[in-house]
Amino acid sequence: MRQRIACLLIPRFATAVCALAQPALAGRPFAVAEGSSHRSIIAANERARGVCAGMTAKQACCACPDLTVVTHDEAAERKASHALLDALESCSPQVEGAEPGTYFFSARGLPRGERDALAAASDLASALGFAAHTAVADDRFTARCAALTRGSCSIAPAQGSYIVPAGGSAGFLAPLPMTVLPLAAGDGQRFELLGLRTLGQIAALPQAPLAARFGERARVYAALAAGKDETPLRPRHAVTVHEDRFAFDGAVVMLEPLLFALRGCITNVAARLAGAAQVCDRVTIQLLFDAPSGAAEGGAQRGDAGLHIPVSLAEPTACASTMFELARIALESRNDLRPVEAVVVHAVPAGEPAPQPALFERSGRSQRAALAATLARLHAALDPADVVTVQPQLAASRLPERMQRATPIDSPRQFERQPNNNKNKKKKKKAEADAGSPFDARSVGGAVAARGAAALRLLVPPQPMPAPDEHARRAGPFRLSESWWERPADRDYYQMVDPSGALVLAFRDVRDDRWYVQGVFD
Amino acid sequence: MRPPALRSSAERPRKNAPSYAELHAHSNFTLLDGASHPEELVHRAKELELCGIALTDRDALYGAVRFAQAGRDEDIPAIIGAELTLDDGSHLVLLAENTSGYANLSQLISRARLDHPRGQPCTSYDLLARHAGGLIALSGCGQSAVAQRLEGGDFRSACKAAARLRDIFGWGNFWIELQRHLLPEDGPRIRALCSLAQTLELGIVATGGVHYAVPDDRELADVLACIRLKTTLDEAGTRLRPNGEYYLRSPFETARLFAEHPRAVANSAAIAQRCAFRLQRLQNEFPDFPLPADETAFSYLYKVVHEGVQRRYQPVTPAVSAQIAHELAVIEKLDLAGYFLIVWDIVRFARERGILVQGRGSAANSAVCYALQITSVDPVGLKLLFERFLSEERDEPPDIDLDTPSGDQREQLIQYIYQRYGREHAGMVAEVITYQARSAVRDIGKALGLSLDQVDALAKSLDASSAANVADEVQDIAGAQEVSLHERSSVSKHGERLPLSAAHVEAAMEELPKPLQVDLRGHTARRLYDLCRRIDGFPRHLSQHVGGMVITRSPLIELAPLEPAAMPGRTILCWDKDDCAVLGLIKIDVLGLGMLDCIELALAEIERSRGVKIDLADLRACDDERIYEMLCEADTVGLFQVESRAQMATLPRLQPRCFYDIVVQVAIIRPGPIQGDMVHPYIRRRRGLEPVTYPHPKLQPVLERTLGVPLFQEQGMRMAIEAAGFTPGQADELRRAMGHKRSREKMQRLHGRLLEGMERNGIARDLADRLFQMLSAFADYGFPESHAASFALIVYISAYLKRLYAPEFYASLLNAQPMGFYSPSTIIGDARRHNVTIVPPDVNASRFACTIEPLPSDPPAQPHAQQTISHRWKHPVAVRIGLNQVRGIGEKHKAMLDVERQRGDYADLRDFVLRTRLPKDILESLAAVGAFGCFRLARRSAFWDVQRLADLSAAGALEQGMTVDEQAAALPAMTKREEAAADYWGLGLSTRYQIMEFYRGRLNDLGIRRACELAALPNRLVLKVAGIVTTRQRPGTAKGFVFTTMEDETGLVNVIIRPDIYQRYRPIARDEPTVIVEGVLQKQDGHVNVLARRFWKLDNSGLADGLQSRNFH
Incomplete structure (x- = not known):
């Protein structure tokens, strides 16, 4: 049986995420820029006329005077992607997040049929605040093209979804412009001069002569154009929240028994993570009290179910001792604890597990783990925004306060040695030499x-x-x-x-x- | 904002201020570093009552002439100096104490530049030692050898470096320089320098290390630094100077800064006093011409002139003899015989090698030049005024410009001059490339952090040439955008329908212009305009003048620094032509003229293809009626000087019937006659619509030939001679005094003398005043009659070739591109309308250049042809487009293609690829334009095969010999539209199609007229026309009117755009390649215009992407 792949596409995903997070941006031109200094625009909404990806914030503001530039929130985007993927799992057991804003799921053998699945996917995206285009076809490329061209009245119905019938990929793709192919530089113009303007024309060409002229990449063009994208669906791992709990016989008022129980829970959770070759970057400790209480403090959430204390890890890990150390610090720093009846530990797997270290390679993982623990302690004890590295910016300014830049530390990997780049070194050296003249005081x-x-x-x-x-x-x-x-x-x-x-x-x-x-x- | 405590003292000089001279100042000729003109520095120095100022640009004397002149004007000692970069990277300031010092400085800079890669001048200590005489050295800024060593904490080494320089320049000629810019390191450094000076018993001197005249210029200096460093202000960081203290300070302020070292301030004045050398007019710098034995320069000139007279004048009339005698007497008196011999020698060399050469400009006033064959028009016959060229009263050398074909021939002449006088005595004049509107917007925009696309869009939208006018013009652009937006809203709000809203064409037309990518009224944009205004006229880089050469008696290297040009085998002087003129250096211009190229190529092609050898001397009579008929019909596309819109409009009204009419025609469409309101009176008189009158009977002989209307500079001079009794020399003085750089004092003196003379001659005061006004209106802007006569001869020759040898003329015109008003596409259109067959390029039929070839059968006449060629061939011929027109093929491929072509036809595409080894992109262009048709390959098949064979030339022999049997690919055949698009893409022209043909059906539905219909339509009719825009002109004299020429498949349409319409439709009228225009038909004296009222963009679906109009803004 042929595979059937559905695609859910959200145009301008980065701006859509920002618009959701900041409703005040609605109706205004805005652009999403990378980094806190807004070095480079990565996306802009439809109202931001003249703004293109790659501009600096200054250039963008010069092009569009009323523009608001917001910082790219990768975490929010990731969260939105996860939410969309979670939602899509109710449509299909196999979902894939190809890239932010583009999602595929298997549509083969769905009980309610493809049309209903697409409608459901659209509704789910809509419920999360996104306007999505959906389509289903025999392969990923065709499904994506169908979702992309959904807005074109001549090709797709106005419903927002499009179904390419089984075996109909080639026919569907044939009239589409060849520019939808992932063309190498210059190939588009050459195809144009050859009069090859549609995918159908490219699919009809004999493959060997085509490859003799345009290289092996031409075989990919031909396969895609013929609706024969054989790239398989890479479904994401099923996410299971690992949980362990310990109920005391009576409410405990001392920290030691609580920590003793906590250690056991964390060890169990860590073992389950390790067993599933998973890691997590955050654990949540839930303390159940003997009676409900007032408002929460210190970032914890207090409700009927008790007090939830999030413990952030500096990097994804399955190391029980690291988790426990940080949990202990988090508990010890609190002064709002009351008699506890039970403790529950939740760990949501995140990211890919660390790669298998080579036999004789110094991976530095132990050092990194120690550093991670230290950072996590600092994060727990301080405002995470205050945990920074200070880098000298000798060539940037002579004003003492502008001669250094503070960068928040998220991961111990930030401290790892960068690949040796002589070119950059030379540049840096030159910049510093230039900086030295004529006011060589540094400050x-x-x-x-x-x-x-x-x-x-x-x-x-x-x-x-x-x-x-x-x-x-x-x-x-x-x-x-x-x-x-x-x-x-x-x-x-x-x-x-x-x-x-x-x-x-x-x-x-x-x-x-x-x-x-x-x-x-x- | 400046700190008041330190700034207040700088505002004006105080009484009892110490004497101070600034001995270290950079102007904007320290390129992209200094931020003030030399004149500004001098002016500020005068304001601050400095007792002298030295210009010390880095490794250059580029600004020295302007600086010296400003010093003379402001009456302040202007010391010539330079900051040299030594071979250890350190800086050293040198000041010229006397003439010998200046010569040494010039040699040092020359050697630093000539002996090192371009842009990296440096001077060795050995060279410094050889040329130290007459120079005073200052130890320099923080980058000096001494200061750098001190900064490194090595006092002993610093002493060594200082002692070395002291030994080179001698006691009393090497000074330790102290600078203070309120930096932390200033104090320690000054203390160390003073200590060193004391140790070595050297004098100390205070300087400012000035980079701009006033503190406000600091912003510009930072922007210039960013341009130099190729970075933005945001990213430049510490590469910019730390503060704005590098300005010219008053003596009082300097004294306060160096309160601990008053001697250093006083020493500056003492050094300034020692530097007595002033750069001024050079005397007797005339080069020696190699003479035969027993001849003086004059006797030899006399001999060759009289030989020439016998050759040129037959018979030699008394008038000719008298004129020659008069001119020779003046030449002898001014000792200029050598100069005439030099120019004669160059012309002789050119003629011996068959290079077309002709003197232009005022030299054509001289019968001696005519006899020497330097010029080609007879000044005696045309009654030209010699004194416009040369007079005893005139205190400057004559200027002879030689026109010659550009390219190899011109280079031959230049190399001949180098070889004849030696590289020590001859050099090309520099051309200082200054910031204009577009370059300023581009460079400053980038420095401000705008993107390349943004600055490019803004720069391209500008018509203004001056950077100072950017802000004003942007107002217009912003206004146009707002008007467009307003129109859009009114259309949607009131539901107005556009007149051209036929459903099937509406989509193809777009009225609204696309907006620029820059908010034109934003903060950054406003800063950009302000900086553009301030950078206007700043030098950006040095280039070489197109043909100006200076020849000197003394070694040039001692007069002015030389540097290598980008072109191999050339050296250039550091000054431009104005600077050379100020110093009285003898300059000869060898200028490349595209039309001479065209004529030369046409003559050769006529001889090659028809076996007819044309001697241009035979055409000197200029009396062929057919040529004048053609001119009267304004059939002048491609002709020299008379092909512009305005010339074409005037020709049918002037109806030229003799050579002098062409002379008038050349001169009349010029700023002088236009601004002086002389064009219409002349035309009316010429057409008999108003009587010919003269301001005064005495002026009748002067103005008779121009029907009482003064058109030429010579007439202005003659008017002064006849009416006021001026001598010819005085008349020339009057002309020059009324010129661009008017001297009020001189003008007043001459005005008084003129009125007195007129009064003596019985001319009433009011008429005298009127005559003076008339003279001043065109004294400088008016065209010299001699120059017009020289050009008129070329006009006649080009018209002769077009009329009688059209195929060769068009072929040569295409080969001589780029030149003239029209693009190759328009030239091809004109050729087709003249029934000249044009055939596309073909690798087996085309040569490198366009050529003539016989056609197998008589081609059908073009439907809209204006006339057939009278001088027909025995068999039909065609112009074969050369491979030089194909995209990517250039001069570097010429030799290879010619050699391979001589080896015989190419057998097939594989053979072509292997023999020519051309890169893939060129092979693709050839395939796209159908140049492989001789192999029976359709364009797409050829393009398909090129993809496989392009890399074959790099493959091994085995692979090259293999044939591949592969499945055929079914490629769609090209439609006519696609063929046209491919032609425009690969050739920039199409031999078969005109784009408008493809739209004609739809345009007919909309009632859009063709160009050929307009002449038959009634005057004042409101109509619409459409076409490709071929030229756009916005002359400075037209008060904002824009003149556009459009072309459709039947001919050219002239469109006039009023300033308000231009502003409203600016993005379309200015930038779109294909447009639809609604307007009013205006017909006058056989000339047809459309006065535009409205524009639409005609969407050509990328068909016209390869076309670009020629714009003259």
Whole structure:
């Protein structure tokens, strides 16, 4: 029996996710950009005219003056994808998330028929807030093309779904333009000059001569154009929430028995994860109290079922000791615990398990695990946004506060050595050399540090100070004036001794004639 | 915002301020670094009451002439210097103390540039030692050898470096330079430098390390740095200067900055006083011409002139003899015989090698030049005024420009000059490429962080040439976008139907322009306009002038720095032609003229194909009636100078009937006559619609030939001579004083003298004032009669060739592209309308260039042909499109293709691929345009086979010899439309089709007229026309009117666009290749125009992608 594959396609998925998360964006032009500094636009909604992927935020705003640029939320996108895949599992046992916004599921042998399955899939997507196009065909490529061209009245009915009959892929694809193929650069124009404008024409060409002219990739074109995409469906792993619980004979009021029970639960959950070759990046501890209580605190959710304490792991793992250590820290840091009747541990598998390490390769996994634990402890103890790495940006600016960049740490992998890239090294070296001239101080404080004086401890943000006495002893001014085009800074820097006797780096902001302490020389 | 504490002192000089001269200043000729013009630096220095300023651009003297001139104008010592890059990467400032120092500086810079790769000049210490005389050296900025070593903490090494320089320049000529820019390292460095100076007993001097005149220019300096570093302001980071302290400071402020070192400030003034050298007009720099024994330059000139007179004038009339004697006397008096001999020698060389050459410009006023065969029109016969060319009163050398075919021939002449006078004495003049509107938008836009697409879209939308006008023009563009949006809303709101809303065409037409990718009124855009205004006229890079050469007596290297040109075998001077003129350097222009190329190619092709050898001297009579008939009908596409829209409009009204009429025709469509309102009076008088009158009877002889209307510069001069009794030299002085750079003082003096003279001659004051106004209207913008006469001769020759040898003319015109007003596509259309058969390229029939070939049978006449060719062949011929027209094929393929072609026909495609080894993209182009038709391959079959065979030439012998038996692919045959699209894609023209043919059915349904119908329609009729836009002109003198020429399958349509209509439909009228125009028919004196009222884009479905109109904005 032939396979039947359904495709659910959500156009402009990244913007659709953002629009759901931020309803205020409705009706406004907005674009989704990568990174907190919005370096590169990755998608824009229909109203954002003139904005293309790859632009910087500045370029996009220049093209579309009312544009709102929002940060790409990968987690939200992943969550939406998971939600869609979860929902689609009610249509078919085999679902695949090919890429964000494009989902396939097996439509073979569905009890309610293909039309109902597509309608159900559309309804599910709609219920989650997405307008989706759906189609079903014998293969992935045809199903995707059918979903893509659904909006074209000449090809598909206006219902939002399209069914390519079994064995009808070639016929369906024949009139479609060849540009839907994943063409290599230049091939499109060559096909055009050969008069090959539709998939049907390409499918009709003899394969050997085609491959002799366009290479082996032409065989793929021909197979796709003929509706013979043999790429199998790669269904996602079934997700089972691993759970373990321990009920006390009576409510416990001490932490030790609670931790003792918790260790056992976590060990069981970890063993189940490991047995299924799975890992998780988060466990939830549910404490059941003997009576309902008030509002939750500290990120926990308190309800009739008790208190849910999420424990984030720095990286996906199935290591019981790591999980327990973090859970213990999370519990110990709380001061709202009451007598507990039972404890439940939930672990949702996430991501792919770590690859099998080679025999003689130093994988560094143990070190990474230790680091993960440390990070997780920090995350648990602090606001995760405060757990950052500080990277010097010597070539970016001479203003002390702009000479470094804080990057939140999500995973210990961030600390791993990057592949040796001589080109980048050279570039970096050159940039630093350039940075050195003509103002080779790195910073005003750095100049002093470089000469063996005390290191400068920055105050972020700079602290206001009264204007110093004109006769006070001070060195300067050293003038820094930069970024006149954006966030301008005009400062006269001085090194001076403050009333407490400390040597400080202070500046007068020329723009508002106020004084600030930038740092202290320790 | 600037800190008041430090800035207030800079605002104006204080009393009792110390003497200070700025000895280290960079202008914008330190390319993409300095942010002020040399004149701005000088002006600011004067304002600040500095006692001198030195220009020290890096490894260059590019701005020295302008700087020196500004110094003279502002009366402030302008010291010539430079900052040299030494071979250890350090910088050193040198100042010219005297003439010998200047010569050494020039040599140092020349060697630094000539002996090293382009863009990486550097000077060795050894060379420095050899050319240290007359130079004062300052240790330099933070990048100096001394400062760098000190920064590294190596005091001993710094002392060594300083001592080495002291030894090179000598005691008292090497100074330790102190700079303070309010940076943390300033203090330690200055202390160390002072200590070093004390150790070595060297003097210290304070400088500003100036990169711009005033603090506000810092923004521009940062943007220039970004352009240089190819980065954006956001990403430049610390590569920009840390603050804005690199401006020109007042003596008081400098003294305050160097309060601890007052001696350093005082020393600057002392050094400035020592540097007495001023760059000024060079004397006696005229090169020696190699003479035969016992001859002086003048005696030899006298001899060759009289030989020439005998050859040129038969008989030699007394008027000729008198003119020659007069000219020779002036030449002798001005000691210019050598100059004439040099030019004569170049022309002689050209003639010996069969290179067409003709003097243009005012040289044609000289009978001596005519006798020497430098020029081709007889100034005596045409009564031209010699003093427009040369006079005793004129304090500058004459200027002779030679026109020659561009390409190899011109290069031969240039190399001859190098060889004759040596590379030490001859060099090409530079051309300073300055920022214009588009380049400014592109470079600054990128620096501001706009994307390439955005800056490209904005730059392409601009017509303005000056970067200063970007903001104004953008207002128009923004206005056009708003109008379009308004129209869109009114259509939808009120349900108005467009006149062309026939259901089947509506989809093909789109009225609304596509918006630019930039918000034109946004913050970033406004900053862009402001910076464009400020960067206007800044030098961007140096190029070589198209043909200007300087020849000198002294070694050129001592007069001005030389550098290698991008073209091998050429060296260029560091100054442009204006700078050379200011210094009085003798310049000869050898200019490439496309039409001479065309004429030369046509003559050769006529000789090759018909065996007819045409001697251009035989055409000098210019009296063939048929040529004038053609001109009267404005059948001038492809002709020299008279093919523009305005010329075509004037020709039927002027009805030229003799050579002088062509001279007038060439000169009348020029800014001078147009701005002086002289065109219409002349035409009316010419047509007998108004009487010929003269402002004064004395002026009748002067203005008689132009019917009482002054058209030429020479007439202006003669008017001053006749009416005010000026000498010819004074008249020329008056002409120049009224020119671009008007000198008020000089004008007042001459005005007074003119009025006095007129009064003496009995001319009333009011008439005298009117005459003065008349003179000043066209004194400079008017065209020289001699120049017009030289051009008129080429007009006649080109018209002669088109009329009598049309196939050869069109073939040569195509080969000489790019040139003229029209694209190859329009030229082909014109050829077809003249019944010239054009056949497509074919690898076995085409040569590299377009050629003439016999046709097997008489081709059918073209349906819309204007006339048949009178000078018919015995058998039918056609123009065969050469392979040079095929996309991707260029000069580098010429030799190979010609050689292979001579070896015999190609047997098949495989043979062609293996023999030519052309790359795949060219083979594809050849296949697409049907050039493999000789192998009985349809275009697509050929394209299909090319895909398989393209890499064959790189394969082994075994594979090359293998034949593959493969299943045939059924490829669809090309439709006519597809063939036309392939032609335009691969050739830029089509020999078989005209795009509008494909739309004619639908256009007929809409009542859209064809070009050939317009002449028969009534005047003032409102109609619609459609076509491919071939040219767009927006002359500066037309008050915003735009003149467009459109072409359909039957001919050309002239469209006039009013400024308001242009603004409204700008994106379509300006950028779309195919349009529909609604307008009013205007017919006058046989000339037909459509005055546009409305535009629609005609969607050509990509058919016209290979076409581009020629725009002259």
